[in-house]
Amino acid sequence: MSEEILDALMQFFAIIAKQDEGVMDNEVEYVHSFLISQLNSEKVEEYLAYFKKKAGVGEKQSEGDEKKLTSVKDSVRILGLCKKLIKR
Numbered sequence: 001m002s003e004e005i006l007d008a009l010m011q012f013f014a015i016i017a018k019q020d021e022g023v024m025d026n027e028v029e030y031v032h033s034f035l036i037s038q039l040n041s042e043k044v045e046e047y048l049a050y051f052k053k054k055a056g057v058g059e060k061q062s063e064g065d066e067k068k069l070t071s072v073k074d075s076v077r078i079l080g081l082c083k084k085l086i087k088r
Helices: 003-017 027-036 043-054 071-088
Strands: none
Touching: 003 027, 003 043, 003 071, 027 043
């Protein structure tokens, strides 16, 4: 799988995972399992770290945070990623 596609998938996964109550452990584990099935161990850690950064894993959320819907910004990012992949 090309780096461009993996990069886009990590961004897609991050946008989806951070919705609602934020990134859950099972979502991180899903991405980890996906990466293990596709890459060598060195690249798995690299792309998992990239996913976590994009998803905001480890960032503190304020106590008043409610369930989050997909933002307009994230919707535009998804559209941009799709267009980029289609041109490929």
